[in-house]
Amino acid sequence: MGGTRWLDEREARAWRGLQHMHAQLNARLARQLADDSDLSYPDYVVLVALTDQPDGRLRPFELGGVLGWEKSRLSHHVSRMVARGLVTRERCPNDNRGSFVVVTRRGRTAIERAAPGHVDAVRRYVIDRLTPEQLDVLADVATTVLDALAAGDEAAPERRGGTAAGDAA
Amino acid sequence: MGGTRWLDEREARAWRGLQHMHAQLNARLARQLADDSDLSYPDYVVLVALTDQPDGRLRPFELGGVLGWEKSRLSHHVSRMVARGLVTRERCPNDNRGSFVVVTRRGRTAIERAAPGHVDAVRRYVIDRLTPEQLDVLADVATTVLDALAAGDEAAPERRGGTAAGDAA
DNA sequence: CCAACATAGGTGATGTATCAACTATTCCCG
């Protein structure tokens, strides 16, 4: 004990700011989307990924990879979207355990209507408020943190070893 | 139609990076917390806010203000925390409709154990990877975006009017 | 061929977040 390096003023300002910004921002974007369309934010990103494909379809594991979602989350969400007619599931000819998630006519219409308002909001609250330099810093920070997370995956696949000694001094 | 300014390469890189980073980061921090303690991330921030107070108590509306949570979310979450003995609700002498949320002995113990591991993870994945300059940019960006969100609150408090004509051009 | 294993995906239970009501006080103004 006593080895913990708490955050100093500057660090805390950055960290709390980031957390708070993101919470408020996502709440706002979600509400904007819900008001302007019948899509939730998760619906939106799923539809973006699908309509980015030339044939409007992806295997669930690919879709999960693109979005960074785990399979279970994806499966549940796709089920809800199927129920609302935004996507369908189709059988995969090559691999009988697999399937495709395919955007429907209705799904395309929905996202085409929702996208302008959403992008507009993203600009209004974020992009258009920042300088190009700030945007680049954000992108770099994201890359750095995502790398650190990926590295942590391999370094600590085991839970709670005796590894704590390192920074205790 | 046609009036939408889509994101260019640089903007998209920043925006997608930010979103992706945050999703992955929060997932990781939540899991780390769940593994090392019996606290969820929301539990953690509630307990931090309460233990920041000299008497370990706050009115729900104050707590909601600090966290940026709406009252309903807070009420539900506090109920779950009460059920687990982390906090209690007490009556407010001054205002009979109100109450206090008070951290318990058990709640204090829980956060004191959880905090070092959490701060350590925040450092490992974020703070210690970034330069002081990057930290400052993050803090500035957060301030800017939060201001934009606050401004948007007043500008558009009404939902669903006939106001659609504005951005159609 | 077939036993072990990995991969693709789905399911049910539980915890969390949001919305739309709803109750109970307090405030305030006539």
Place this chain on the structure above:
DNA sequence: CGGGAATAGTTGATACATCACCTATGTTGG
């Protein structure tokens, strides 16, 4: 004082996220 209006907080329904577990198919080495 009395009757709105604002404020403090709760509740129920629904959507979303995660976990642990489960099934089915494919793959591979003996």
